[in-house]
Structure formats: C-alpha cells, structure tokens
Amino acid sequence: MAETSAKGESLLFLTDEQLRKGIEAMFFAYRGFTADPDRILETMDYGRAHHRAIHFINRSPGLTVSGLLALLGVTKQSLNRVLRTLFEDGLVEARVGKTDKRERRLHLTEKGAALERALSDAQRARMRAAYRAAGPQAVQGFRTVLEAMMDPEMRRQYLGLREEAQ
Amino acid sequence: MAETSAKGESLLFLTDEQLRKGIEAMFFAYRGFTADPDRILETMDYGRAHHRAIHFINRSPGLTVSGLLALLGVTKQSLNRVLRTLFEDGLVEARVGKTDKRERRLHLTEKGAALERALSDAQRARMRAAYRAAGPQAVQGFRTVLEAMMDPEMRRQYLGLREEAQ
DNA sequence: GAATTTACGTCAGCCTTGTTGACATTCCAA
DNA sequence: TTGGAATGTCAACAAGGCTGACGTAAATTC
Numbered sequence: 001m002a003e004t005s006a007k008g009e010s011l012l013f014l015t016d017e018q019l020r021k022g023i024e025a026m027f028f029a030y031r032g033f034t035a036d037p038d039r040i041l042e043t044m045d046y047g048r049a050h051h052r053a054i055h056f057i058n059r060s061p062g063l064t065v066s067g068l069l070a071l072l073g074v075t076k077q078s079l080n081r082v083l084r085t086l087f088e089d090g091l092v093e094a095r096v097g098k099t100d101k102r103e104r105r106l107h108l109t110e111k112g113a114a115l116e117r118a119l120s121d122a123q124r125a126r127m128r129a130a131y132r133a134a135g136p137q138a139v140q141g142f143r144t145v146l147e148a149m150m151d152p153e154m155r156r157q158y159l160g161l162r163e164e165a166q
Numbered sequence: 167m168a169e170t171s172a173k174g175e176s177l178l179f180l181t182d183e184q185l186r187k188g189i190e191a192m193f194f195a196y197r198g199f200t201a202d203p204d205r206i207l208e209t210m211d212y213g214r215a216h217h218r219a220i221h222f223i224n225r226s227p228g229l230t231v232s233g234l235l236a237l238l239g240v241t242k243q244s245l246n247r248v249l250r251t252l253f254e255d256g257l258v259e260a261r262v263g264k265t266d267k268r269e270r271r272l273h274l275t276e277k278g279a280a281l282e283r284a285l286s287d288a289q290r291a292r293m294r295a296a297y298r299a300a301g302p303q304a305v306q307g308f309r310t311v312l313e314a315m316m317d318p319e320m321r322r323q324y325l326g327l328r329e330e331a332q
Numbered sequence: 333g334a335a336t337t338t339a340c341g342t343c344a345g346c347c348t349t350g351t352t353g354a355c356a357t358t359c360c361a362a
Numbered sequence: 363t364t365g366g367a368a369t370g371t372c373a374a375c376a377a378g379g380c381t382g383a384c385g386t387a388a389a390t391t392c
Binding site for chain 1: 185186324
C-alpha cells in the first residue's frame with residue numbers, strides 16, 4: 001500500500017527522534033480528540049464508555065451485544081454496567097432478534113440519538129477544523145498512518161463497517 | 167498554515183462521513199498504539215500512568231514535578247501515587263533543585279532507563295512499521311493533522327519540548 | 333428428544349487511575 | 363516578614379476496567 005510516493009527517497013522520517021515525536025503527537029492529540037465530548041458527558045452522569053457505546057450503536061443500528069463487545073474490546077460485565085444505565089435512562093433500547101431470539105438488537109431512542117448528535121457534533125467540529133487546517137493531502141496521510149497502526153483485527157472492524165448492521 | 171496543497175479543490179474530505187471515519191480511525195489506532203507497552207506493563211505491577219511518567223522523565227531529565235503535572239494533565243495526588251511506586255522500586259530518583267530547593271528534579275535510574283527502553287522500543291516498532299508502510303508523505307500529513315487536533319496549550323507543550331529540561 | 337453450545341444477564345469482589353478537600357512543610361520573592 | 367509557590371500526604375470517593383461463578387433461554391447438534 002501507498003506505492004504512490006517516493007518511499008525510498010529518504011529514511012530520515014524513520015529516526016527514533018521522529019518516531020518519538022509521532023508518539024507524543026498521538027498522546028497529545030488524543031487528549032484533544034476526547035476533550036469536547038468529555039466536557040458534555042461530565043455534565044450528565046456519563047463517561048467516555050457511554051460515548052463509545054452510543055457511537056457504535058448509532059453507527060450500526062441493530063448491533064448485537066456481542067457485536068458491540070467485539071468493537072469495544074471490553075468484558076461483558078463492564079459493558080453491561082454501561083448499557084444498563086443507558087436502558088434505564090431511555091437512551092438505548094433492545095429489541096429481541098427476529099431470527100435468533102437470544103440476541104438483543106440495540107437501537108438508540110430519539111433521546112439517545114439527540115445525545116449522540118450533541119457528542120459527535122462537538123467531536124466532528126474539532127476534527128473538521130483540524131482537517132481544514134491541514135488540507136486533503138494531509139488528511140489522506142493521517143488516515144493511512146492510523147490504519148497502519150491498528151491491530152489487524154481492529155483494522156478489519158474499521159474497514160468492514162458498512163456490512164455489519166442489521 | 168498548509169498553504170501548500172490544493173485546499174480549495176474539493177471539500178469532499180470534510181463530509182460528516184469522512185469525519186466519522188477519522189474519528190473511528192483515531193479510536194482504533196489509539197488502541198493499537200498502546201497495546202504493546204500495555205502488554206509489557208501488565209507483567210510488572212505497572213499501568214499506563216507509569217509509562218507516561220517514565221516517558222516524559224526520560225525525554226526531559228531534570229523535569230520538575232509540576233512540569234510533569236502540566237504535561238500529563240492530572241492532579242498531583244494522582245501523579246504522586248504513581249511517582250511513589252517508581253521511587254520505591256528504584257526506577258526514578260528525585261534530586262533537590264540547585265537554585266530552588268523546593269523543586270524535585272526527576273531523573274530515571276539505570277533500571278528506569280532500561281524499562282523506558284523496553285517500552286519505547288515496543289511502541290516505536292509499531293510506529294516504525296506504520297510509518298514505513300505509509301511513506302514519508304503520509305507521515306507528514308499524519309503529524310500535521312494531529313497537531314491541528316491538539317488543544318492550543320497542548321500544542322505548545324508538544325512543540326516546545328526541547329527547552330524545558332534542566 | 334436430549335445434550336451441548338451460544339447469547340446474554342448478574343452478583344461479588346478487586347485494581348488502577350482519576351477526582352476533591354484539607355493540611356503541613358519548605359523556601360523564594362516582594 | 364509575609365504571601366504564595368512547590369511539594370507531599372491523608373482520606374474518601376467514583377468510573378471503568380478486570381476475573382470468577384452462576385443462571386436462563388434459545389439455538390444447534392448429536
């Protein structure tokens with residue numbers, strides 16, 4: 001992949017110092033990345049874990065619990081604690097699977113969708129500003145490097161998004 | 167900034183869908199980013215918080231506690247718990263400041279430096295593989311977008327690295 | 333039709349890492 | 363000399379990870 005650019009021209013970008021800069025960039029940028037939604041969440045009684053669940057349920061309506069578990073990479077006990085509060089507060093609802101009645105298909109309620117919008121609007125605003133400042137070429141590179149940094153299994157999840165909703 | 171590229175050519179990279187992909191890329195990539203050091207840390211009795219402290223002390227020997235506090239963005243009580251175990255285990259040592267004797271200048275011991283090397287070797291290996299696969303142009307874009315995504319204060323910290331050691 | 337496996341929930345307990353609040357010490361600087 | 367900065371520390375609490383064990387209903391397999 002990335003056969004395009006002059007890859008062999010110079011390996012200066014692979015020095016330990018360059019890599020360290022990249023590592024710190026990830027650290028600091030991730031803080032910015034989560035800062036805006038975190039501010040919204042803390043006014044309610046939610047945390048980042050709730051945000052992640054809401055995000056993926058919104059992205060793939062009808063997602064099963066085990067599907068969500070695989071995406072988030074946590075234990076079911078941990079996820080359940082979060083899901084329970086989302087059910088109780090009426091942000092998420094579970095519908096029994098049509099073909100397999102053991103499954104619980106997760107959907108956002110109107111209220112849940114509203115929160116999702118608030119959270120992702122905030123997060124997208126920052127992302128949009130960063131993208132705009134950096135330009136399309138940089139965005140392309142950004143995505144390429146991030147994708148290469150994922151574990152293979154996560155990369156599958158990331159790339160195979162479209163076909164795993166119901 | 168980034169006056170270089172054809173910025174006005176097309177704004178397709180700013181669609182909500184593109185932004186959502188970017189958001190998920192950050193999420194999944196960050197998991198990969200921390201996975202290797204995490205594996206090493208959990209064999210010892212340490213966590214990610216220890217890693218972060220060790221990283222920044224290594225980068226800026228002689229860093230003060232409050233300097234580290236600012237970099238990490240946590241409370242002193244939280245940091246202190248971590249620092250204490252690092253002192254006890256002989257990975258970090260504190261030297262009283264020369265000019266200001268209230269300050270405790272933090273340094274890695276040989277043992278601490280060894281752990282730092284192990285952790286950053288693991289993390290750099292993944293970063294290097296990603297960089298190599300993506301190519302220098304992509305790496306440039308990656309860094310540009312991440313930098314734009316940081317909070318201004320964090321960007322200062324990130325860019326002003328070199329001059330804050332003792 | 334019985335046995336097993338799968339999907340899910342739940343109880344209990346533990347750990348790390350974050351938080352707030354309060355208080356003490358030391359030392360620099362005005 | 364006095365205020366404030368740099369630091370440590372005690373206590374208590376919360377979020378959100380984890381493991382282990384157990385239960386139930388539905389699907390699947392033998």
